[in-house]
Every structure is written in C-alpha cells, then in structure tokens.
Amino acid sequence: MPKIDRASRDRIVQTSLSLLRRGGLSASGLNNLVTEGAVPKGSIYYFFPGGKKQIVLEALQRNQELTAKALSIHLGGAGSLSERVGSLFRDLADRMSKGGFTSSCAIGAVALDIGSDDVELRQACGSILSGWIHLVASHMGELSPSKRQPSAQFLISLLEGAQVSARALRSSAPILNAAASFVTYLEGLTC
Amino acid sequence: MPKIDRASRDRIVQTSLSLLRRGGLSASGLNNLVTEGAVPKGSIYYFFPGGKKQIVLEALQRNQELTAKALSIHLGGAGSLSERVGSLFRDLADRMSKGGFTSSCAIGAVALDIGSDDVELRQACGSILSGWIHLVASHMGELSPSKRQPSAQFLISLLEGAQVSARALRSSAPILNAAASFVTYLEGLTC
Numbered sequence: 001m002p003k004i005d006r007a008s009r010d011r012i013v014q015t016s017l018s019l020l021r022r023g024g025l026s027a028s029g030l031n032n033l034v035t036e037g038a039v040p041k042g043s044i045y046y047f048f049p050g051g052k053k054q055i056v057l058e059a060l061q062r063n064q065e066l067t068a069k070a071l072s073i074h075l076g077g078a079g080s081l082s083e084r085v086g087s088l089f090r091d092l093a094d095r096m097s098k099g100g101f102t103s104s105c106a107i108g109a110v111a112l113d114i115g116s117d118d119v120e121l122r123q124a125c126g127s128i129l130s131g132w133i134h135l136v137a138s139h140m141g142e143l144s145p146s147k148r149q150p151s152a153q154f155l156i157s158l159l160e161g162a163q164v165s166a167r168a169l170r171s172s173a174p175i176l177n178a179a180a181s182f183v184t185y186l187e188g189l190t191c
Numbered sequence: 192m193p194k195i196d197r198a199s200r201d202r203i204v205q206t207s208l209s210l211l212r213r214g215g216l217s218a219s220g221l222n223n224l225v226t227e228g229a230v231p232k233g234s235i236y237y238f239f240p241g242g243k244k245q246i247v248l249e250a251l252q253r254n255q256e257l258t259a260k261a262l263s264i265h266l267g268g269a270g271s272l273s274e275r276v277g278s279l280f281r282d283l284a285d286r287m288s289k290g291g292f293t294s295s296c297a298i299g300a301v302a303l304d305i306g307s308d309d310v311e312l313r314q315a316c317g318s319i320l321s322g323w324i325h326l327v328a329s330h331m332g333e334l335s336p337s338k339r340q341p342s343a344q345f346l347i348s349l350l351e352g353a354q355v356s357a358r359a360l361r362s363s364a365p366i367l368n369a370a371a372s373f374v375t376y377l378e379g380l381t382c
C-alpha cells in the first residue's frame with residue numbers, strides 16, 4: 001500500500017477510536033468520521049469495504065494495543081506491586097483529567113452498547129479483556145500463583161468501572177480512590 | 192392524568208430504560224421506542240414534549256430508584272457486611288445471567304456515551320452515582336466513619352466495571368470475583 005494511502009487508512013482508524021472513546025458506537029458512524037475530517041466518505045469504503053464494523057474492529061484493536069502498552073509500562077516497571085498499580089491509575093487519572101473527562105476506554109463503551117446480534121464486536125471486546133487480564137496477571141509475580149488471575153480480573157473491572165464514575169462525576173477522585181482501594185485489597189490478600 | 196394515559200406514559204419510560212440498559216443512548220431513539228411497541232410516535236411527544244432527552248432523563252431516574260431499592264434490600268439486610276455485599280453481587284450476577292448478559296446499568300452506558308455538550312445527562316448520571324455512594328455508605332456502619340465514603344465509592348465503581356466485564360465476557364464470573372475481591376478489601380481495611 002502506498003505511504004499516503006497507509007496514512008489515510010491510519011487516520012480513519014485513529015479518528016474512529018477517538019469517537020468510540022468519547023461516545024461509544026453511536027458516535028462512531030461513517031458520517032461522524034467524515035465530519036471529524038478524517039477523509040471523504042468515498043475513500044472510507046475504498047479502505048474499508050466492510051464499512052463501520054470493520055473500522056470499529058480495527059479501532060478496538062488499536063485501543064487494545066495502546067492499553068496493553070500502558071499496562072506493561074506501569075505494571076512492568078520498578079517498585080512494589082502497590083506502587084506500580086498506583087502509577088497505572090495515576091496515569092489514567094491524568095489523561096482523563098486533561099481530556100475534561102469526556103473520553104475513556106473504547107472497549108468499555110462498546111461492551112455496554114452492543115446488541116445481542118453484534119456477535120463479532122462482543123467477541124472482540126471479550127477477547128481484548130481476556131488478553132489484558134492475562135497480561136496483568138503476568139506482572140503480578142509477587143502474588144501466589146492462584147491469586148494472579150482473579151486479582152488481574154478484579155483490576156481490569158476496577159479500571160473500567162472507575163472510568164464510568166470519573167466520567168459521570170467529572171472527577172479523577174474515583175480513579176485515585178480505586179487505586180488506594182486496590183492497595184488495601186493487596187493488603188487483605190496477605191493478612 | 193387519566194389512568195390509561197399514566198399507563199402509556201409509564202410504558203414509554205420503561206421501554207426507554209430497557210433500551211438504554213441494552214444499548215446505551217444510540218439504542219434509545221424515538222424510532223426504537225416505536226419499534227419496541229411502546230406507543231405510536233405521535234403520542235410520545237404528547238407525553239414528552241422534550242422528546243428523547245426528557246424520556247432518557249426519566250428512564251435514568253427509574254434506573255436510579257430500582258438500583259437504590261436493590262442496594263437497600265441487600266446492603267440493609269441481615270448478616271455481616273461481607274455477606275450483604277455478596278448477596279448484592281450474586282443478585283446482579285443472576286439477573287445478568289438470566290438476560291444473557293445483554294443488559295446492564297443504564298447509568299454506566301449513558302456515562303460512556305455522553306458528549307461534552309450533554310450537560311444535563313452528564314449531571315443526571317453524576318447526581319445518581321453520588322446518591323448511590325451516599326446510600327451505600329449509610330449501610331456500612333461496621334466501618335470506621337472515615338472509611339465509609341471511599342469504600343462506597345469503590346463499591347459503586349466495582350459494580351459498574353464488573354458489568355462491563357460480564358457483558359464483554361458473557362459470564363457472571365467477573366461479578367462473583369468482584370464480590371470476593373471486595374471481601375478481601377474489607378479484610379485489608381482491618382488487618
């Protein structure tokens with residue numbers, strides 16, 4: 001694919017991701033992509049013959065990669081598990097605060113928007129969450145092996161839920177409180 | 192208002208809530224209300240001159256009341272706080288499982304769907320979450336006063352996030368795991 005085409009294709013996926021983060025499935029229609037200045041409508045079908053669903057699936061995949069990177073950077077960094085979790089949540093709080101609490105995880109938004117007939121999108125969300133849980137568990141070497149998967153599952157649910165609260169309350173307090181609560185949970189695991 | 196009108200009006204709000212629970216803001220347009228057989232389109236504006244936004248605001252309020260009732264029944268019941276929280280999460284897991292994991296809290300879905308210009312909807316979501324946090328804290332008499340509000344905030348974020356995970360993974364496991372994790376958190380508070 002020529003470089004200029006690759007850039008246009010990439011811009012469509014990036015714009016779709018930005019729209020999904022802000023407003024879920026309803027905000028990420030093809031007309032919104034055009035309005036956001038991604039590209040002319042004709043070229044959307046040139047790059048994505050599968051239309052909206054194909055673009056959304058690629059945007060979710062992009063979200064997956066970016067979040068996996070953040071999880072690895074923070075949870076794979078130096079310090080105790082409590083410190084690493086704190087760093088992850090503080091980073092999320094900073095990013096949401098900078099965006100005025102109008103943007104959050106696209107997987108969360110799509111998971112709550114999908115109808116029972118959207119099998120492919122539902123499976124994509126499920127597979128991405130499972131992958132994150134696996135990744136998070138791999139960074140929990142301090143915990144006994146049987147506690148890693150449930151603790152990772154818990155952390156991912158908490159990350160998603162704290163974003164719901166932060167958006168509704170327009171505040172980073174629920175995210176920072178979630179981090180502190182997770183540390184208390186870790187203390188409970190070993191007491 | 193005549194009884195028959197009250198019943199029609201009520202059916203519109205109830206249908207809107209059901210649509211919001213399943214698919215967020217995009218699923219709850221007026222055409223969807225008509226398709227779902229709530230009432231003819233003309234009568235929607237007769238009962239709700241403010242259109243979709245007015246209906247959604249009333250549906251969110253209905254969601255608020257139903258959840259507040261569930262919170263009071265379970266958290267205000269007998270047993271230790273751990274047992275009462277377990278009862279709340281088990282009930283949620285049962286209800287989501289019976290619905291095939293296609294329906295969840297409307298406040299969560301709307302909070303992730305609202306644009307920065309939807310001030311009224313955002314404020315409604317924030318005010319409802321704040322109310323729940325206050326209510327949950329009032330049922331945490333066993334905890335020291337300074338721990339009640341943060342623990343309630345944490346519980347509400349966890350409830351919202353566990354629903355995201357349950358829908359994406361089509362499983363009640365994340366909800367039951369969230370309940371067990373909250374119990375570990377409570378142990379951490381006192382160890």
